[in-house]
Amino acid sequence: MTHETRSSRRNFLAASSGLVAAAAMPPALAQTAPFLITSATDVLLPKGKAQRVVICGGGWGGLNAAKQLRQLAPQLEVVVLERNPVFFSCPMSNKWLVGQVDTNFLTFDYLKVSEKYGYRFIQTEILAVERDRKRVVTAAGSLDYDYLILSPGIRYNYEAWFGNDRRAAEATRARFPAAYVPNAEHFRLKQAIEDFKGGEIVMTLPPPPQRCPPSPYERACLLAWHLKTKKIKGHITILDHKDGIRPIGLGFRQAFEELYKDQITYVPNAQVKEVDPFNQRIKTAAGDFKFDHAILMAPHQAGDLAWKAGVIGKNAEGKPTGWSGVDPLFLNLRDDRDVYVIGDAVGIVSPQFLFYPKAGHVANRHAKIVARYIAERAAGREPAYSLPDNLCYMWVSADPQQAINVQFDYKIGDFQDKGKVILQTQIDDNERRPELIVEDFRWFGYMREDLFG
Numbered sequence: 001m002t003h004e005t006r007s008s009r010r011n012f013l014a015a016s017s018g019l020v021a022a023a024a025m026p027p028a029l030a031q032t033a034p035f036l037i038t039s040a041t042d043v044l045l046p047k048g049k050a051q052r053v054v055i056c057g058g059g060w061g062g063l064n065a066a067k068q069l070r071q072l073a074p075q076l077e078v079v080v081l082e083r084n085p086v087f088f089s090c091p092m093s094n095k096w097l098v099g100q101v102d103t104n105f106l107t108f109d110y111l112k113v114s115e116k117y118g119y120r121f122i123q124t125e126i127l128a129v130e131r132d133r134k135r136v137v138t139a140a141g142s143l144d145y146d147y148l149i150l151s152p153g154i155r156y157n158y159e160a161w162f163g164n165d166r167r168a169a170e171a172t173r174a175r176f177p178a179a180y181v182p183n184a185e186h187f188r189l190k191q192a193i194e195d196f197k198g199g200e201i202v203m204t205l206p207p208p209p210q211r212c213p214p215s216p217y218e219r220a221c222l223l224a225w226h227l228k229t230k231k232i233k234g235h236i237t238i239l240d241h242k243d244g245i246r247p248i249g250l251g252f253r254q255a256f257e258e259l260y261k262d263q264i265t266y267v268p269n270a271q272v273k274e275v276d277p278f279n280q281r282i283k284t285a286a287g288d289f290k291f292d293h294a295i296l297m298a299p300h301q302a303g304d305l306a307w308k309a310g311v312i313g314k315n316a317e318g319k320p321t322g323w324s325g326v327d328p329l330f331l332n333l334r335d336d337r338d339v340y341v342i343g344d345a346v347g348i349v350s351p352q353f354l355f356y357p358k359a360g361h362v363a364n365r366h367a368k369i370v371a372r373y374i375a376e377r378a379a380g381r382e383p384a385y386s387l388p389d390n391l392c393y394m395w396v397s398a399d400p401q402q403a404i405n406v407q408f409d410y411k412i413g414d415f416q417d418k419g420k421v422i423l424q425t426q427i428d429d430n431e432r433r434p435e436l437i438v439e440d441f442r443w444f445g446y447m448r449e450d451l452f453g
């Protein structure tokens with residue numbers, strides 16, 4: 001089919017069916033009624049008069065930013081591009097792995113919420129971001145933007161373990177998935193836990209920064225609780241890259257020693273040297289281990305999309321840092337004020353603590369902050385900066401229900417000879433107790449309300 005006939009067909013389809021739908025749409029959407037598009041070179045959405053914000057990634061950051069923008073600046077057109085058909089929440093997924101919440105608790109419908117708040121949701125793979133042309137190229141066509149928000153989450157750096165050996169990387173992901181990127185890996189891991197009849201489980205923890213730093217320890221506790229209560233003769237060895245448990249180290253250590261002495265061994269300074277997913281062996285700086293099952297977490301980096309968009313920062317030697325270089329206060333690229341990065345992909349923001357915790361709570365706050373920045377700018381005002389906070393509940397036992405908790409706050413202050421920078425305060429609440437489980441469900445309810453309410 002030639003481009004011309006494809007365009008005519010599109011116009012016909014738009015004329016015959018799209019306009020009916022457009023009559024019922026909010027004004028911002030009506031001017032860009034949907035077309036059937038099959039090629040990355042076609043225009044996915046023609047640009048109308050309204051300024052357009054394109055949001056790449058419909059996860060914790062991106063989806064929240066879309067809703068916020070529609071509420072703060074209804075005159076803007078907002079488009080979310082996301083590869084997954086359904087939202088699957090990583091927060092609460094450790095509880096789901098051991099049957100404490102069901103799948104419906106973690107999964108949500110993108111279409112219903114986009115219609116409710118009047119932004120456009122397009123399920124497609126983002127292939128490139130042409131910042132010089134202010135254009136995003138997707139598998140379904142390309143679209144121009146005035147403002148761009150990137151919230152691509154993370155990817156695994158299997159190359160650090162396997163170089164170019166894709167076979168080993170794919171075998172690792174398929175057989176011993178980390179389940180830190182939603183969602184196929186989560187279902188694979190849940191099945192493996194259900195099928196596990198006993199033996200040695202090894203968990204590798206990536207070097208910092210990583211997505212949700214306390215969650216691997218929570219996962220180990222809940223897995224140990226599962227083994228203990230089901231009377232499965234299994235044992236978990238945690239191979240931590242770091243020299244100790246962080247954050248909420250005391251709370252987790254007490255849980256390992258007091259609740260799971262027979263189920264968990266914690267090994268610090270276990271930097272991974274070699275992984276063999278075929279013979280189920282791993283070599284680390286703290287010794288060599290053989291396993292019956294494993295949760296193998298390769299190092300984390302900003303998601304592919306950040307690399308495709310050319311927003312990865314460089315270190316002093318000019319090498320990629322693996323994370324997006326942004327202005328710490330305004331979260332835009334230093335050389336491109338119309339492009340914002342939020343959530344886990346954000347790089348170093350402070351000489352004191354380096355990275356914000358890579359948490360859904362922080363992604364939620366970034367989304368609100370950046371939506372306000374864009375709304376202010378679109379109204380011709382210069383925004384004042386604001387800073388996020390972070391709050392995280394971690395379960396150490398499912399029955400009796402007990403959790404611990406960590407809280408982070410941020411402010412501007414002096415640090416050594418660096419002048420005014422963002423400073424972090426961290427409060428670990430190490431005393432495990434049932435009230436924190438109630439608070440966790442309440443927290444998740446607020447977050448879900450922000451995304452889908």
Ligand SMILES: Cc1cc2nc3c(=O)[nH]c(=O)nc-3n(C[C@H](O)[C@H](O)[C@H](O)COP(=O)(O)OP(=O)(O)OC[C@H]3O[C@@H](n4cnc5c(N)ncnc54)[C@H](O)[C@@H]3O)c2cc1C
Pocket residue numbers: 056057058059060061062081082083084089090091092093094124125126127151152153154179180181211212215303304305342343344345358359360361362363391392393
């Ligand atoms: C086990 C576990 C437990 C956790 N527990 C907590 C917790 O208790 N509290 C907490 O605050 N945080 C928790 N987190 C962390 C939280 O999940 C992340 O910090 C949060 O999801 C980050 O949001 P984000 O928007 O940066 O990335 P994501 O939510 O991952 O969103 C990125 C989106 O971009 C899409 N995408 C990427 N590339 C493309 C592309 N090329 N084309 C189309 N779409 C693309 C992805 O499909 C994805 O939907 C947990 C994480 C895990 C794994």
